[in-house]
Amino acid sequence: MNPHEDPSDASAPAEGTGIGRPADVSVIIPTYNAEAWLDECLKSVYLQDFPGTLEVSIYNDGSTDDTANLIRQWKSKLEDRGIDMIVGGHTSPKPRGVGYAKNRAIQQSSGCYLCFLDSDDVMMPQRVRLQYEAAVPLPKSVFTSHGPTIIMPTWFCSREWFCYVGQFVEDGQGTPEDLLFFYEHLRKGGGVHRVDECLLQYRYHEHAATHAVSEDTIWKNRVKFLEERVLQHWPSFTIWNAGKQGRKLYRSLTPNNREKVMAFCDVDCKKICKGFYTHEESEKRPKPKIPILHFKEAKPPFIICVKLDLTGGGLEENLHSLNLKEGTDYYHFN
Template sequence: MKQCVSGYPFQPVQDPDSPVDVSIIVPAYNAELWLDECLTSVFQQDFGGVLEVSLYNDGSTDGSAEIIQRWTPRLEERGIRVIVGGHKDQRPRGVGYAKNQAIGQSSGRYLCFLDSDDVMMPQRVRLQYEVAQRLPKSIIGCQVRREPPDATERYTRWINSLTPDQLLTQVFTSHGPTIIMPTWFCSREWFCYVGQFVEDGQGTPEDLLYFYDHLRRGGGVHRVDECLLLYRYHKHAATHSVSEETIWRNRVRFLEERVLEHWPSFTIWNAGKQGRKLYRSLTPRHRDKVVAFCDVDANKISKGFYTFEESEKRPKPRIPVLHFTEARPPFIICVKLDLTGGGFEDNLRSLNLKEGEDYYHFS
């Protein structure tokens, strides 16, 4: 078989009428620094089926369009179909819009999401495709390698080490989706059943909102436990445009909907800033279900109660503050993992509780 310079075998040019198995969805905005490496990783996929890359240029003002134009014949010679769309407005319309456009112009039975600043390992499409065929209602993710290596170390550890059960139980944490957007792989049929990405523009957590809708529809979450993506961290990343408060509000509402709605009462684990913020953020009906705060801090416990300043129409609630060994589950835990040298984790394990039943993390 004819070989290309990189050592990856060329695929024969596919029959233009044959159905596309996988569409790689690549939204691009001012990505000239990374786009060559990104598209090289598309070129190097060892997938044996019919592959397509769908690029949507969201009004880039740099050299992204020229890079895409240069890569198109190379990819097509490789047997990879190329679909290119975009607009030339002076302002980008947002990541959600660009992703929806890239999906709409594509035709694959499965969708493989790839950010223009990230890089796939050669086996990514093949391995995720194999799993997605068995799990047609799931979003399939993978482990990642962060670039630069010392960026967001705790976050990267969390992404890669969640157990299969925690992919569903830890969806309320501050980290966001338990499988990150650039690793998503799913069937087109399921994606369309859930709906499109929100197109509210910059500052919208479109991936988190879609992930929540996916779970509401009964979708599954699965991770291929191999590192299949180089995930870049840089100051221009779209994720930095989303405020922490926007993420917080959406997390609280989803927690109330999925968990607190079904609990008659619960304890907030953390009598400090994060625990009190969660309490204040709850709707009055769910706030009334809080029977206690718990902590290990002797100063907080010694105060006895947390008093919440509320409107004059209602009496100020006084919520007991207990040592964690004296509190009763279920718990909503507002303590960040992997920050106390294992101390918090040891305390939690000592109670012999089950995650997803006796407690959920909201840290």
């Protein structure tokens, strides 16, 4: 059997040389019904200015549109450019999910470093070069470009580190496999570094796989990680935001962690004047009442439930006025 072949579907073997020394970087592309986007995606790989050896590893997760034909067309174009293209996939009627496709694309690739790219996104020409240069001296880190850290198509890491963290969860549609991998990366001591340039055009559209993951699923995983990573080490804390997000976080905590909440704090006089937040859903009698304080009267550590881009710098100024240290005195949950 071809070493890149999907053993569950021998009718769709991987294509590629697979011979010679490993590439410096493998661009990892899972794809499903991406004919509207794939041409520009692969063109952006073609235009990379990376001076090392580059390969594309693409896994077709049972597409029913013209994706397979586009892949064949681009294979010859890329290889004429000196970029090997390894193609795997299956023809089953049901896609097996992004996590599955990413894992298979990685397994069939050879690169010492992995550059993640979704088939509906576009890289800037300098992306691979700049992230590779940043990653070489820091092999236990994930590198992103300017923008939200958790958006996986901006990630770049060594193969060795990926293998240490472990493959993506393959639970199929609705699973935030990138978020779960990121948390495992942090658990195992991995670092996060950002190349402060815009290196990717992230396309947000109605057919994007991200829409299959519910906000409730993401929220529950984030809260679980917060409790595991931070709250288990704090005997007490204050939730910074007496509004909707702060109250939602309080209600989402385990009973043990709710007991640790000393107060809510805020800058909004209307919320502060209420005096207390009453947890109406509690089965305790009397129902718990949590004080609402002005942030200058509250005690750290704080869980910050305020989005940074909504305050015009006000939150940062308030934190700075208290001489707090991030990670010790406060943790962002926004």
